[in-house]
Amino acid sequence: MIQEILDKPGFRKGIVALSAFLILSALYQSLIGAPDAQGEPVTYRILYFHVPTAIMSYLGFFITFVGSILYLVRKDMRFDRWATAGAELGILFCTLMLLTGMIWGKQRWGAWWLWEPRLTTSMVLLVIYIGYMALRGMVENEATRARYAAVYGIIGFVDVPIVHYAIKMWGSIMHPVVIKGPTNPGMTFEMLIALRVSMFAFIVTFIMLYLLRLRVETLDAQIRKIRSDNS
Amino acid sequence: MSYLAGAYGIIWLAIFVYAFIIDRKVSRLEREIESLKK
Numbered sequence: 100m101i102q103e104i105l106d107k108p109g110f111r112k113g114i115v116a117l118s119a120f121l122i123l124s125a126l127y128q129s130l131i132g133a134p135d136a137q138g139e140p141v142t143y144r145i146l147y148f149h150v151p152t153a154i155m156s157y158l159g160f161f162i163t164f165v166g167s168i169l170y171l172v173r174k175d176m177r178f179d180r181w182a183t184a185g186a187e188l189g190i191l192f193c194t195l196m197l198l199t200g201m202i203w204g205k206q207r208w209g210a211w212w213l214w215e216p217r218l219t220t221s222m223v224l225l226v227i228y229i230g231y232m233a234l235r236g237m238v239e240n241e242a243t244r245a246r247y248a249a250v251y252g253i254i255g256f257v258d259v260p261i262v263h264y265a266i267k268m269w270g271s272i273m274h275p276v277v278i279k280g281p282t283n284p285g286m287t288f289e290m291l292i293a294l295r296v297s298m299f300a301f302i303v304t305f306i307m308l309y310l311l312r313l314r315v316e317t318l319d320a321q322i323r324k325i326r327s328d329n330s
Numbered sequence: 331m332s333y334l335a336g337a338y339g340i341i342w343l344a345i346f347v348y349a350f351i352i353d354r355k356v357s358r359l360e361r362e363i364e365s366l367k368k
Contacts, residue, residue: 122342126338141331141334142333142334142337144334145333145334145337145338148337148338148341149337152341191344191345191348194344195340195341195344195345198337198340199337199340199341202333202336202337202340203333203337205333206333304345307349308345308348308349308352311349311352311353311356312352314356315352315355315356315359318356318359318360318362318363319359321363322359322362322363322366325363325366325367326366329366
């Protein structure tokens with residue numbers, strides 16, 4: 100039922116249109132709607148896209164984590180496909196988080212890279228999931244690949260909370276903490292609006308990309324089945 | 331300003347290129363399924 104809705108061309112066109120509209124709204128809010136930050140150069144506005152990319156990378160890896168657990172419990176290849184699509188999107192957004200962070204860092208710190216806790220654990224996170232995809236490419240047997248990847252996907256997720264709490268655990272005077280808490284957001288109302296619009300745009304874009312990527316996995320599985328039935 | 335443009339450009343270019351590549355792959359796989367069914 101849900102799959103039928105997702106496969107409808109109208110649904111796919113709708114989510115692409117919604118994503119495009121929200122991206123334009125997020126660009127407007129982050130460049131024009133949000134005010135300048137006191138004592139910060141204009142590059143502070145990178146945060147409106149840098150923070151959502153970080154959260155989308157967590158989301159991608161969380162889907163891998165959940166898909167991996169479900170695969171080990173149910174032994175259903177559908178969950179393995181969920182996990183693969185999640186890992187690939189997680190890698191995409193984690194790479195974008197690091198790249199935008201580096202650009203921001205170059206302006207703020209005068210260096211492209213610093214070995215401080217948040218950056219280092221984020222780099223480790225990216226390497227872990229590149230390893231996950233490499234593992235998938237190395238194992239021929241479908242069931243064995245899914246089992247190995249599921250175990251790796253569960254263990255690899257341990258780094259996500261480490262990245263998130265790296266600054267609290269080890270401390271860093273270099274990396275800014277944008278959202279300090281629900282009662283003390285550390286931002287003005289207009290800034291929070293811009294960040295929320297941007298976050299919403301990224302969530303819808305993530306869903307669009309995830310459904311597309313999942314469709315690739317599903318079609319691949321169908322092709323393998325048709326070929327094995329024919330031979 | 332160039333840092334800001336660079337960061338925004340990288341994000342949306344990467345997302346657009348990724349979506350384009352995946353969409354092309356979906357179309358290719360759909361065609362392959364059609365030809366296998368014939």
